[in-house]
Amino acid sequence: MTTLITGANRGIGRALFEHYRASGETVIGTSRSASQGLIRLDVTDAAGQQALGQSVETLDLLICNAGVYPDRGQRLDDGYAPALWAEGFATNVTGVFLSVQALLPALARAGGKIAIISSQMASDTLAPGGSYIYRASKAAALNLGRNLASDLKGRGIAVGIYHPGWAQTDMGGAGADITEAQSALGLAARFAALSLATTGCFETWDGRAHPF
Helix, strand or coil, rough: CEECCCCCCCHHHHHHHHHHHHCCCEEEECCCCCCCCCCEEECCHHHHHHHHHHCCCCCEEEECCCCCCCCCCCCCCCCHHHHHHHHHHHHHHHHHHHHHHHHHHHHHHHCEEEEEECCCCHHHCCCCCHHHHHHHHHHHHHHHHHHHHHHHHHCCCCCEEEECCCCCCCCCCCCEEEEEEHHCCCCCCCCHHHHCCCCCCCCEEHHHHHHH
């Protein structure tokens, strides 16, 4: 089995990378800088994405994990500059689409799966305010995943969207509920269970259906 993880240099992406590597499976990780055995890839770079896609023959699982949270601490009255919106959507939404598009041939050859790491902050049902860029971009990633699930089901490719939990990463902070390793282990179980029967699901790291 071959798995490719974007944004595998730290946090949950790194924990997933280490999990699959420890299992003895073939795992490819990317980051914006080539380090720690990872391939250099900026997910917003279409040319770089296409080059990566051409280098992968077959792919069983694509994990779209790379993401940014550019609006932490921004104020409604004077924050959220347009450049922050552009950065957030370029990585969290366009980056996901470009990854899927570039690796679609490899996924099709393997009958593979796509896992999109979104967030509970994408939910329209749970809307406590703030973090507008991150929430909006993760909601867009959720919508993208749901529509990809519809379009790719006929090609035999399942798509799942996941909330990784509030994990103790640089983004989540030391006071978060779970460790990176706990999140990765739970997510890996969700990915293994994903099938065409459950394609389009929005689930938590521990297997609960998440409200849209």
